[in-house]
Amino acid sequence: MPKQRLVLIGNGMAGIRAVEELLKRKPNQFDIVVFGTEPYPNYNRIQLSKVLQGDTQVSDITLNEWQWYEDNNIRLYPGETVINIDKEKQLVLTDKDRQEAYDYLIIATGSNPFMLPLPGADKEGVTAFRDIKDCEKMIEYSRKYKKAAVIGGGLLGLEAARGLLNLGMDVDVIHISDFLMERQLDRAAGELLQKELEQQGMNFLLNKSTTEITGKKRVTGLKFKDGDSIDADLVVMAVGIKPNVALANESGIEVNRGIVVNDYMETNVPNVFAVGECAEHRQMVYGLVAPLYEQGQALAKRICGVDDKGYQGSVLSTQLKVSGVDVFSTGKINEDENSKAIKLYDEWNGVYKKVVVEDGILTGSVLFGDTKERTKLLSFIKKGARVEEYLESTSSDESESDIVASMPEDEVICGCNGVTKGTIVEAIKTKDLTTLEEVKGHTNASRSCGTCKSLVNDLLKLTLGDEYSADQKESICACTTLTKDEVIAKIKEKGLTNTQQVRDVLGWTSKGGCSKCKPALNYYMGMLNPKGYVDEKESRFVNERLHANIQKNGTYSVVPRMYGGVTNSDDLRKIADVADKYEVGMIKLTGGQRIDLVGIEKQDLPSIWADLDMPSGHAYAKGLRTVKTCIGASFCRFGTQDSVGMGVDLEKKFEGLNTPHKIKMSVSACPRNCAEGAVKDVGVVGLDGVWEIHVGGNGGTEMRKADLLCKVKTSEELMEIVGAFLQYYREEANYLERTSAWVERVGIEHVKAIIVEDKVKRAEYYARMEEALSVIKEPWKETIENPTLLRDLYEKVNVAAEAK
Amino acid sequence: MEKTLRRVLVGNYEDLPEGFGKTVVIEDQEVAVFKLDSGEIRAIENKCPHRGGVLAEGFVSGEHVFCPMHDWKISVKDGKVQEPDEGCVQTFETEIENELVYLLLKS
Numbered sequence: 001m002p003k004q005r006l007v008l009i010g011n012g013m014a015g016i017r018a019v020e021e022l023l024k025r026k027p028n029q030f031d032i033v034v035f036g037t038e039p040y041p042n043y044n045r046i047q048l049s050k051v052l053q054g055d056t057q058v059s060d061i062t063l064n065e066w067q068w069y070e071d072n073n074i075r076l077y078p079g080e081t082v083i084n085i086d087k088e089k090q091l092v093l094t095d096k097d098r099q100e101a102y103d104y105l106i107i108a109t110g111s112n113p114f115m116l117p118l119p120g121a122d123k124e125g126v127t128a129f130r131d132i133k134d135c136e137k138m139i140e141y142s143r144k145y146k147k148a149a150v151i152g153g154g155l156l157g158l159e160a161a162r163g164l165l166n167l168g169m170d171v172d173v174i175h176i177s178d179f180l181m182e183r184q185l186d187r188a189a190g191e192l193l194q195k196e197l198e199q200q201g202m203n204f205l206l207n208k209s210t211t212e213i214t215g216k217k218r219v220t221g222l223k224f225k226d227g228d229s230i231d232a233d234l235v236v237m238a239v240g241i242k243p244n245v246a247l248a249n250e251s252g253i254e255v256n257r258g259i260v261v262n263d264y265m266e267t268n269v270p271n272v273f274a275v276g277e278c279a280e281h282r283q284m285v286y287g288l289v290a291p292l293y294e295q296g297q298a299l300a301k302r303i304c305g306v307d308d309k310g311y312q313g314s315v316l317s318t319q320l321k322v323s324g325v326d327v328f329s330t331g332k333i334n335e336d337e338n339s340k341a342i343k344l345y346d347e348w349n350g351v352y353k354k355v356v357v358e359d360g361i362l363t364g365s366v367l368f369g370d371t372k373e374r375t376k377l378l379s380f381i382k383k384g385a386r387v388e389e390y391l392e393s394t395s396s397d398e399s400e401s402d403i404v405a406s407m408p409e410d411e412v413i414c415g416c417n418g419v420t421k422g423t424i425v426e427a428i429k430t431k432d433l434t435t436l437e438e439v440k441g442h443t444n445a446s447r448s449c450g451t452c453k454s455l456v457n458d459l460l461k462l463t464l465g466d467e468y469s470a471d472q473k474e475s476i477c478a479c480t481t482l483t484k485d486e487v488i489a490k491i492k493e494k495g496l497t498n499t500q501q502v503r504d505v506l507g508w509t510s511k512g513g514c515s516k517c518k519p520a521l522n523y524y525m526g527m528l529n530p531k532g533y534v535d536e537k538e539s540r541f542v543n544e545r546l547h548a549n550i551q552k553n554g555t556y557s558v559v560p561r562m563y564g565g566v567t568n569s570d571d572l573r574k575i576a577d578v579a580d581k582y583e584v585g586m587i588k589l590t591g592g593q594r595i596d597l598v599g600i601e602k603q604d605l606p607s608i609w610a611d612l613d614m615p616s617g618h619a620y621a622k623g624l625r626t627v628k629t630c631i632g633a634s635f636c637r638f639g640t641q642d643s644v645g646m647g648v649d650l651e652k653k654f655e656g657l658n659t660p661h662k663i664k665m666s667v668s669a670c671p672r673n674c675a676e677g678a679v680k681d682v683g684v685v686g687l688d689g690v691w692e693i694h695v696g697g698n699g700g701t702e703m704r705k706a707d708l709l710c711k712v713k714t715s716e717e718l719m720e721i722v723g724a725f726l727q728y729y730r731e732e733a734n735y736l737e738r739t740s741a742w743v744e745r746v747g748i749e750h751v752k753a754i755i756v757e758d759k760v761k762r763a764e765y766y767a768r769m770e771e772a773l774s775v776i777k778e779p780w781k782e783t784i785e786n787p788t789l790l791r792d793l794y795e796k797v798n799v800a801a802e803a804k
Numbered sequence: 805m806e807k808t809l810r811r812v813l814v815g816n817y818e819d820l821p822e823g824f825g826k827t828v829v830i831e832d833q834e835v836a837v838f839k840l841d842s843g844e845i846r847a848i849e850n851k852c853p854h855r856g857g858v859l860a861e862g863f864v865s866g867e868h869v870f871c872p873m874h875d876w877k878i879s880v881k882d883g884k885v886q887e888p889d890e891g892c893v894q895t896f897e898t899e900i901e902n903e904l905v906y907l908l909l910k911s
Binding site: 510511512513514515518519536537538539541542545546550552553554602791792793796797798799801 | 814831
């Protein structure tokens with residue numbers, strides 16, 4: 001079969017992307033010719049502002065090297081412009097009298113900058129900001145002159161202005177509206193942006209309408225409608241772009257604002273397609289890069305005969321690429337009579353957030369100062385999520401990695417290059433990719449504007465598991481290939497409510513699970529939803545199911561709670577009485593300063609608890625075991641703090657908490673550290689007027705000296721730090737991972753950054769800790785008051801001896 | 805050949821817990837009785853061949869129980885220990901009649 005002839009007019013990002021999509025699907029089937037007016041291979045126009053800043057060469061932003069065209073047998077005619085399309089004969093004609101026949105023609109002529117038709121606009125020193133030539137011109141001017149004026153306070157104008165500042169020029173930005181970027185931002189965000197950019201050195205003239213560019217041959221200044229004027233040696237017009245439709249128009253192809261196309265990017269002329277900024281789809285002309293690539297895909301699928309729903313339009317989002325400024329917007333940015341907004345405005349920190357809600361559906365958002373939520377919001381707005389879902393996700397504080405985990409496989413991660421999550425994940429898996437750079441190289445993701453870098457990193461993390469750089473994906477157990485993070489994300493995403501559902505819905509190979517995943521899932525689900533989840537007795541290891549430690553002979557041990565290791569004569573008497581009454585095999589002091597009654601029959605447990613009338617010491621639990629204390633300042637001549645009091649408080653606060661593994665704490669009243677805080681999960685050491693908090697210590701199988709987390713002055717701070725630390729551990733660690741292994745894995749600096757340095761995060765973790773604590777019930781009391789539990793768990797069936 | 809079976813009552817079918825076993829003590833022997841998620845009743849010796857762990861307290865998954873002592877996996881249908889470990893435990897026949905569960909013991 002002879003190759004089909006494909007001609008592309010426009011050697012820019014959208015057109016070349018469409019060609020790449022074609023080559024991906026049907027390599028070696030097309031004879032491809034590309035015409036481009038600019039004398040360069042395809043480069044990343046989005047990063048022109050970097051070239052303008054002077055430290056980036058054209059080669060640095062080149063997307064397809066000359067070699068690429070050669071490798072793919074593409075004939076590229078740079079610096080050559082198509083001047084006519086003969087749609088009857090299917091031919092194009094260039095300004096160099098070249099004729100090329102086509103079977104398919106793609107028009108990707110992009111946009112032209114919109115030049116205000118002002119008197120003087122033709123003077124030397126007036127330029128647009130659209131291509132490499134413009135950049136070179138500005139750089140050249142910056143070497144000779146001092147004063148620049150940028151007309152236009154939108155995205156393009158501000159990036160140009162920032163570039164000119166970097167080049168050492170004084171920059172005035174003239175804007176017709178009374179706040180910046182009014183098409184992408186609301187007033188509040190626009191004003192915050194202005195303040196920030198003024199600090200960076202820009203000068204703004206708002207509400208100004210330029211009427212004339214003054215000067216003789218060369219520009220010397222601007223005049224405004226209100227009579228004002230300024231001096232300027234360079235004038236950059238950045239007021240907008242308009243689709244470049246001249247060629248299509250002259251060739252009799254239907255044109256409105258752009259070249260009119262259907263969902264398959266087909267124009268009204270057979271075999272002629274249009275993509276990118278020159279195309280108009282459902283009355284929309286897009287001036288940003290993301291949709292251009294989705295269009296390229298739709299076009300390629302059409303030409304390759306792939307059945308597809310085609311291009312459905314895009315939800316746009318904006319990010320300003322100016323360093324030190326985090327601004328983001330998407331969808332509807334201003335509320336009206338039909339919509340309401342959720343707003344957060346923190347003038348002090350320069351943080352602003354607005355989410356627009358229409359009929360309960362998220363329709364748009366503006367973020368300034370802190371754009372961490374951008375991925376989540378964009379994803380929610382794209383799918384038309386309800387406001388409740390968003391609010392719930394904010395309160396549960398999903399991290400970005402949870403968001404990527406919950407994205408469907410076909411969700412586009414890199415809007416610029418149209419790379420889906422599935423593509424990235426598959427590449428990571430099949431090509432053993434471990435770094436962002438490798439993913440970039442293999443998938444194109446993050447190769448253009450770079451705003452999806454964090455998402456790609458999250459996907460790497462998610463796909464490679466916790467050992468992000470070590471390239472190991474560890475599944476929960478042999479019943480599944482999913483990692484803990486993936487399972488957690490799915491539980492959240494699908495709203496799963498019990499472990500059987502998780503196993504069924506997530507395709508466990510063993511319907512009933514195994515001894516590894518059963519307690520792990522039960523823990524994760526309780527951790528995720530402390531108030532709603534119903535703890536499953538059958539998913540608890542025997543010790544936690546029966547609230548006692550099983551011994552090798554099938555008997556159990558009982559350890560009553562003694563807060564801080566402090567007891568009294570009444571409790572001791574009760575313990576002694578119980579030991580006698582039930583003929584306890586041994587009374588033993590534990591390593592955590594408690595009394596252990598060993599060798600008790602299962603069926604006797606409830607009545608012993610009733611007789612003791614003391615709370616459970618949780619000596620069996622994956623939870624807080626004990627807070628060991630030294631004698632402290634009240635008696636010890638070295639003591640500087642009330643270690644006993646603090647130990648009692650900590651133990652009362654966190655008793656009954658479920659954690660990934662057991663937690664041992666201690667409080668000492670001086671650096672002698674008699675309560676051995678260096679080998680505790682949380683070891684508190686009192687100094688004069690200060691508490692040191694050490695974490696991640698272990699004296700057992702994973703011997704490890706604790707790291708100093710921080711020092712605090714008050715008991716309130718101590719409680720909050722310890723609570724937030726434990727909650728962070730609860731949320732992040734794998735089930736059965738001790739704090740020692742976990743802190744070693746994630747690094748103490750990382751824990752410090754979240755728990756000590758980030759006050760907002762700390763408060764959030766602490767709040768979730770409080771929620772988890774709020775539902776705790778004392779298990780021994782709960783059991784003896786529940787006949788069903790007593791029958792199911794503790795009663796044996798005794799069969800009388802057979803009559804002989 | 806003497807094959808008299810002794811029938812002992814375990815309890816109401818409804819009252820047997822799912823997901824872990826019920827311990828039945830018959831003189832000096834213990835039997836672990838399980839109600840599986842299929843609804844079937846199975847009974848095995850309540851003693852792991854490894855170190856004598858009480859199987860009635862183990863995690864139940866499908867037709868297997870995991871010993872709480874050292875995580876041996878044992879079939880509650882045929883009493884066989886699953887690989888990589890080896891061994892087997894005694895199994896017992898059961899019977900359900902009028903919603904009551906019985907163990908059948910060889911005398």
